[in-house]
Amino acid sequence: MGWLDNVLDWAADKVQTVTGEKERRENVAKVKETYEAYRWQVETNIDSVNSSITELNNSITELNAFRADDVPRNLISLGSFLNEFGNVKEIGEYAEEETACYLEIPTHRFISIEDYISDIDWSQVDVFVDSFILGPIGMKMKTQKQNLSIQEKLNALKIESEQTLFELQNLKLSAEQDIEIANLYIYCVKGIIHYIETVIIPELDVVEGFFQALAIKNKVIAEEALANIPFKNRLSIIQDTAYQDHYHFVRNAFLFYVVACKIYNTPVLTNLFMGNTSEEDYIEITQEKNALEEQMQVVGRYVIFQRGGI
């Protein structure tokens, strides 16, 4: 019976070619294949982006630890020194730098594609029943309509896959740049705090001693009693005098103090990465978002994937 089977297979193949069923099956196989490749690429790329995010988050964690411990310790000494010379603002409340969020596998999108595949992957029974009800021409027209729809859907999946990969590659490169930026910031923060700790703070006593000596000197000249002298210093009186060096020291120390406070009470990196540094930016982003939504609505009007009972 081998030859009969061969003939039947040949005839079945020809009939399926006529009705478009063969092409439909090929198209379904292509959709499955494209989906599998898409899924694999998305998963692999997300893993890669997440490994960079882990590295970034490690840097941020390190930064936060440094900011929380080393920065206030030095600021307190410097602040009390500066308080002798003018109005010093509070250090402010500590604000933590936020770690970046990890990317998630787009499970919902995958489920929706899998549902679509199961819709178009007609069983043999479906095909038989439809052929019986619709007849050969009706079946052919239904299958052709379905094939065109699958063809469009397949193309949409291909272009979506391209775009997702572009976006993931973009995210990977952005994450790598963010790591560099975070490390640059850590380098700056540590450099500034280290300077305060090793250069400024050891000098504070000397400078303060100078100003106390100056105050005593003034009392002696004024022939006042040298007991209970209040050491409230006025910077302006030594500006452009022989004591200009001390004026410089205090001013520089103050500038370091201001920067260090900012490092402590503001999540500078988070603001940079989140892009919410100003109201103007917020407006700009909102405008872009609105434009994008409008465009998506326009695109939605032209979408024709819904044909073919899908």
Place this chain on the structure above:
Amino acid sequence: MLYFREVAFDMEKNIEELIKTRNAISLQQREMFLDSIERINMRNRELLTNDFGATLAQNISRDLAGEVVRRYFDLGDFYITADQLADRFLHFSYDNDPDFLMSNEETRKSVYNYTDSMNSGSRQKILSDCQQFQSQLFTTNRAEDRFDINGKKNYRNSQIEHIYEKDGKLFGTIRDELSGREFETTTKPQNKHDWYSRELQADHILPREATTYNARYIKSSDEILNKYREFYNSDANMQMMLASANGSKGDARVCKVNGTIKYMNPKSKDYDPATDITANATSDQLVEAAVHQWETAGASASENMKKGGYLDENGKVKKEVKENYKKQVEEMLAARSRTLGDLKDLNYQNITSDAAKAAKKSVGKIIMGQFIYYVMPPVIFEAQQIIRKKGMSLEKFLKELKKSSKRVIAYVKDKMSDILINIVGNTVHKFVKVFFDIIIEMVRTTIKRMLKIVKNLVLSLVNCCKTIMNPETSAAQKADSITKIMFTTINTIVLEIIFEYLEKQFSLPDIIMEPLQLIVTIISTNAIMLVLDKVDLFNVRYGLLSANIEKIFNEENARYVEESKKLLAEGYQASSHDLKLITANITEIMESMKLLDMQKDDVLESLENVNHLFSMGIDFEEEWYYFSGQEVAIEA
């Protein structure tokens, strides 16, 4: 202080700017993606839009315009072209009515100028009818024909000039009327009044045997016919020509074979007297008939004609010979029109009878032509509107078309009231309505029958063929064409049967049957073609559609991928360059800080740069003011 001023860098670019630019590029790339999808969908939508109504209207208009103009609007008689009519059918709406028939005199003139009255249908019909009634004028034996013998002799004698007498004999000269050469001649020995020439002969300009007359329109009395015979043997139809040229020319005839003018000898096997138009030929045609004979003559005659000044070295007839011949012919034709064709010679009864028939036929044609001209545009317009509605089936289509008849009838009645002014009362309305109903009924019946055949026979046959066939595109396209041809043929056959039945059943006159058949054939054939196109037996349309969808996708996708890659690559390159610069700047700032002398140097510039690079938002001036109370305290 100087040291800090050397730490100079690009103050414009900071990390915030860098991230913003990066995000903008990302957004721009996403817009490219959305644009590509939009373009793909729009182009696909254009592909998939199948305007059934527009296709039907276009096909019907084109076919109908061609047929109507061919059958009813003869360009020679009427003032309308096929293009104008197609335009009217296709672009008609009740608000936009390009009515060329009613347009101004200028339009009529311009169309009239295009026409060639010689080729007009009516003229051709008249010529064709006249040809049928042509009879031979000379029926007796030539040797016994006294007109022939006397005619030539008298003409020759009349042409002698410079006569003188010598040794009792008369001498003179005779001139070849075609070459212009003169020859010495003398009288015959037996008769002093009868001249003789070895070189030249008298010849009938219009060959005696080719002379015919219209037996239906000219009275056949001996008196009248002899007058005709006498004319053709008179000086008016004679010329002196070289004897060898006369011999070679023989009996040259002008024939019209299947519309083409041919020159031949009646002894030729291809000669058919029914095609002989010599009697009514133009002067050019008569000259060309002789030229053809001379240029194809034998070697000896050809040599003589060269010597006699007829042919040039290449054996072609000389220009002056042709001109002289033409002059002779024209003079003969002028004389004929002066001499023959008296009104009293004509058979009035036959002429008026035929003219009346032709006129009657023309009137019918003109009315029906105009009828179609006014009926079809609104019918096509209505069909187009109806067929565009959703869920339209053939049955619904015909039902809706019938409903629209009130509008169509009102329009036609209004337009045709001037033409059918003599038809009284409600007759026009009835006529238009009946005509319209018949069209709808015929289309319905024909399509039903056709589809039945399609369903039962052809589809299964074609499907079998398709299964066996090698599914290559070119083969499929061929098969598609063959099927369509097959249906057109079947449709015509079915229609013929239906119309024959109708004609017998209702005895409809020709005047109605012909346009009916025309319209129904065109509408039903087009409707069936569209049904076939929709079924797309050989997947030709589907295949093209699918290939085009793929083509559009590939084009747009390639463009999108290429542009995206370029944009992102340029973006990455620019941002990593900026980041390198920023890194270098920060390194320099931090290194310089290590060398800072707190009592001599100013740290402001360095810290201000750090503040700027990381967008920390510090206003050092304000901070200092608050701290020290000094308004202008900082010198950068």
